[in-house]
């Protein structure tokens with residue numbers, strides 16, 4: 597029998613907070629966007645991939661730091 601090592605990320609949507617930005621981390625843009633809609637309904641927030649932790653955050657960017665913004 598084969599046992600898979602449990603070294604992957606937990607399956608929860610949230611990974612905690614980014615130490616660089618202090619924002620919540622998400623595993624994907626989809627998770628970030630759905631959470632943004634749920635937490636801030638009616639607010640046009642964008643999801644972007646963080647250059648520091650390489651996970652996804654939501655929020656308004658003060659300047660164009662992000663890459664690949666196409667939502």
Ligand SMILES: [Zn+2]
Nearest residue numbers: 614646648649
């Ligand atoms: Zn980050």
